[in-house]
Amino acid sequence: MKKMLAVIVLLHATTAFAQSDTPPVDAKPPPAHAKKSHGLPKSVAEKLVACLGIDDETKDRLDCYDAVIPPKPKPKTTRANGVMDCRYIKEEDERLKCFNGFADKIPKFSSR
Numbered sequence: 001m002k003k004m005l006a007v008i009v010l011l012h013a014t015t016a017f018a019q020s021d022t023p024p025v026d027a028k029p030p031p032a033h034a035k036k037s038h039g040l041p042k043s044v045a046e047k048l049v050a051c052l053g054i055d056d057e058t059k060d061r062l063d064c065y066d067a068v069i070p071p072k073p074k075p076k077t078t079r080a081n082g083v084m085d086c087r088y089i090k091e092e093d094e095r096l097k098c099f100n101g102f103a104d105k106i107p108k109f110s111s112r
Helices: 002-018 044-051 059-068 083-088 092-105
Strands: none
Touching: 044 059, 044 092, 059 092, 083 092
């Protein structure tokens, strides 16, 4: 009985040691470009507000908006009821105005 108990304790200790999250001595750290951000992911609204920092009426700002909400132009569009509807506008200047109109209305909260 004592031998069985000793084997169980030994196996339990070995398993616990193997599951510890300490890296092996010879392990290399991950490359700098592979490190993940520990911050919270930004919401769509935060990304759109960040685009407002780019010069107004420029291709760069439109590219920023398009990176957040990819365009899906339709031949005939109706009035945009929400920011997601802006992606359906084919004309770049009109799409930029649409995004600007909604992004300007997003409340600015303090940063995290």
